Amino acid sequence: SPIPAPDLKSCSKATKTGSKDVVEYSCCPPTPKELNNIPYYNLPPMSKLRKRPVAQDVTKEYIAKYELATKRMKELDKDDPRSFMQQANIHCAYCNGAYKFGDEVLQVHNSWFFFPFHRWYLYFYERILGKLIDDPTFALPYWNWDHPKGMRLPPMFDRETTPLYDARRNPHVRNGTIIDFNSPRDEVITNVGQTVTNNLTLMYRSMITNAACPLQFFGARYVLGNNDSKGQGTIENIPHTPVHIWAGTVKNTDLGGGKLSLGEDMGNFYSASLDPVFYCHHANVDRMWKVWKGLGGKRRDIIDPDWLNSEFFFYDENKNPYRVRVGDCLDTKKMGYDYAPAAIPWINFRP
Ligand code: C2O
Numbered sequence: 001s002p003i004p005a006p007d008l009k010s011c012s013k014a015t016k017t018g019s020k021d022v023v024e025y026s027c028c029p030p031t032p033k034e035l036n037n038i039p040y041y042n043l044p045p046m047s048k049l050r051k052r053p054v055a056q057d058v059t060k061e062y063i064a065k066y067e068l069a070t071k072r073m074k075e076l077d078k079d080d081p082r083s084f085m086q087q088a089n090i091h092c093a094y095c096n097g098a099y100k101f102g103d104e105v106l107q108v109h110n111s112w113f114f115f116p117f118h119r120w121y122l123y124f125y126e127r128i129l130g131k132l133i134d135d136p137t138f139a140l141p142y143w144n145w146d147h148p149k150g151m152r153l154p155p156m157f158d159r160e161t162t163p164l165y166d167a168r169r170n171p172h173v174r175n176g177t178i179i180d181f182n183s184p185r186d187e188v189i190t191n192v193g194q195t196v197t198n199n200l201t202l203m204y205r206s207m208i209t210n211a212a213c214p215l216q217f218f219g220a221r222y223v224l225g226n227n228d229s230k231g232q233g234t235i236e237n238i239p240h241t242p243v244h245i246w247a248g249t250v251k252n253t254d255l256g257g258g259k260l261s262l263g264e265d266m267g268n269f270y271s272a273s274l275d276p277v278f279y280c281h282h283a284n285v286d287r288m289w290k291v292w293k294g295l296g297g298k299r300r301d302i303i304d305p306d307w308l309n310s311e312f313f314f315y316d317e318n319k320n321p322y323r324v325r326v327g328d329c330l331d332t333k334k335m336g337y338d339y340a341p342a343a344i345p346w347i348n349f350r351p
Helices: 060-075 084-095 114-132 192-209 214-218 234-247 277-293
Strands: 050-052 311-315 321-325 337-339
Touching: 060 084, 060 114, 084 114, 084 311, 114 277, 114 311, 192 234, 192 277, 214 234, 234 277, 277 337
Parallel strands: 050 337
Antiparallel strands: 311 321
């Protein structure tokens, strides 16, 4: 059967990925007043589509708005479910063992929940940002690492004094360093041209060769009571995970705030979304879902009711708690947003 929205009453301690260390603070969301009657979310009628722009192409004005919205989010009271910390903790709660069904730990990665969970997550994050600057058309930028121009940290995240900067990011990702999807830990790239070609070839593999049918792309089936059949989808595996590892610290770095040993921020589930670039990275992951469906063949959404009827819990931009369904997030336009078009050069990089 489908997984229900997590039971908030039993939300408890989270554990850092790859260790036995407990997260020092609670990742659980504020408790809603009506704990037992959390309503279903209905997609609001749409007035104007939010168009998510390419992160490399945005204007100064756009960046200023995005910074202001993020700043305001960081300034909200820490108990406000819309605050930056609470938003980051959503990822921690869903990925580090805070939610359980009986003895079973909820984990939205490594399975077919990867795409729909993050889609809903970004959906509310984006609406909150828009609300905080009074702009219902505000749309998150997407980091198009699937294009040679996008295979580096988008510059707006690399300015130290802005709210989009994260001091706990790996310093080697700064100043336009290119990413290698194959070895994200390598600090020195000797042959940029070759690395770009390899990355594009890996994109082709994750989108086409190895993702001819739904479960390959989305990831392994996961139903209530069966959380062991783990398997990442092709995009989750590459390049999604390498981008996280690349931006996170290497073991035992001390950036001034004490030793980090678990890849913080981007390289560990509990801390990943403490880096504002997380949402820009995931916007492109989300875009890949849409692009993949347009590639033809058997590339379609899953029709299994256990997937479609699974649920998550989120607060919206007005601090109201909701249950959302996987089946309601399959069409970005119905959700009120879309992606600015961009070339997909990897389509010509059959291995
Ligand atoms: Cu929830 Cu990119 O991880």
